Amino acid sequence: MSDPLAVISLHQDTPELARTYEQFGVIQFNHGKLLLEPLALKSGERVLDVGTGTGRLAEFAAHLVGPSGHVVGIDPLDSRIAIARLRQSTNLAFETGRAEDLSRFAAGEFDVIYFNSVLHWIADKRTVFAQAYRALRPGGRIGLTIQDPTAPHESRVLLRRAVAEAGLDPERLSAHGVHAATEDELRALFEQAGFTGYHSELRTLVETHGSADELLGWSESSAFGNFLDGFSYAEGKKIRAAFAELVEAHRTPQGLRLARYLRYAFARKPD
Numbered sequence: 580m581s582d583p584l585a586v587i588s589l590h591q592d593t594p595e596l597a598r599t600y601e602q603f604g605v606i607q608f609n610h611g612k613l614l615l616e617p618l619a620l621k622s623g624e625r626v627l628d629v630g631t632g633t634g635r636l637a638e639f640a641a642h643l644v645g646p647s648g649h650v651v652g653i654d655p656l657d658s659r660i661a662i663a664r665l666r667q668s669t670n671l672a673f674e675t676g677r678a679e680d681l682s683r684f685a686a687g688e689f690d691v692i693y694f695n696s697v698l699h700w701i702a703d704k705r706t707v708f709a710q711a712y713r714a715l716r717p718g719g720r721i722g723l724t725i726q727d728p729t730a731p732h733e734s735r736v737l738l739r740r741a742v743a744e745a746g747l748d749p750e751r752l753s754a755h756g757v758h759a760a761t762e763d764e765l766r767a768l769f770e771q772a773g774f775t776g777y778h779s780e781l782r783t784l785v786e787t788h789g790s791a792d793e794l795l796g797w798s799e800s801s802a803f804g805n806f807l808d809g810f811s812y813a814e815g816k817k818i819r820a821a822f823a824e825l826v827e828a829h830r831t832p833q834g835l836r837l838a839r840y841l842r843y844a845f846a847r848k849p850d
């Protein structure tokens with residue numbers, strides 16, 4: 580399991596990072612649509628999007644469940660929820676809140692709960708799974724995407740090399756994706772919480788980015804202030820310059836093409 584003592588800060592996000600996330604968030608949105616497909620949301624269903632970010636995927640889910648359904652998105656970051664609320668509608672609501680505490684919701688309130696690229700930011704996954712289990716109705720479905728520690732994103736591998744080329748220790752890059760989980764760890768978490776029918780697939784998602792700056796902006800905004808955290812401004816500048824050179828090896832006529840790897844995992848609460 581990941582280092583439980585590694586700290587992800589929820590206090591370093593800024594309105595600017597939230598706006599950048601919204602600008603480039605279509606990448607995560609496309610990954611999220613692949614998560615919703617197997618969850619097969621139906622008209623009238625009640626859905627919880629945990630770690631909703633700026634709410635783009637929740638808005639899409641609200642279209643799928645239609646006016647008789649309802650989607651709630653929660654996220655601990657005020658600046659992300661402020662943007663998400665611009666999407667609010669009669670069947671779509673957003674609240675600040677954390678995955679570790681879903682007590683505001685009634686037991687069995689939701690037909691579907693999902694987490695799109697959220698769990699690798701959370702250390703206490705057992706609590707999260709127990710909370711989701713309680714909030715799902717019997718027979719309800721759960722789905723998530725998460726980074727796998729054995730398959731780091733290509734940009735992450737390059738970033739480690741960039742840190743080394745800047746004369747710094749790549750081990751200092753601990754925060755991003757620090758709570759990734761292996762297939763075995765995930766299966767155990769689902770089963771310990773009581774879920775059944777666990778299945779998962781590690782998917783390769785190839786993304787095209789216009790420039791190294793755009794890619795770095797995307798990574799920074801997805802990490803809500805934890806990216807290159809702990810490096811000084813001058814160190815950060817050196818790392819970025821080294822990264823911009825390294826990433827050129829991935830240049831194609833369409834832009835910089837890099838692969839990301841995400842595990843898609845699904846299960847359900849027994850009837």
Ligand SMILES: C[S@@+](CC[C@H](N)C(=O)[O-])C[C@H]1O[C@@H](n2cnc3c(N)ncnc32)[C@H](O)[C@@H]1O
Nearest residue numbers: 607630631632655656677678695696697700801
């Ligand atoms: C990479 S973003 C994904 C956002 C969104 N799910 C999407 O598909 O665009 C990760 C999100 O996880 C949220 N997050 C981090 N820790 C969390 C926690 N303990 N509970 C719920 N969400 C959390 C962050 O605030 C951030 O918005």
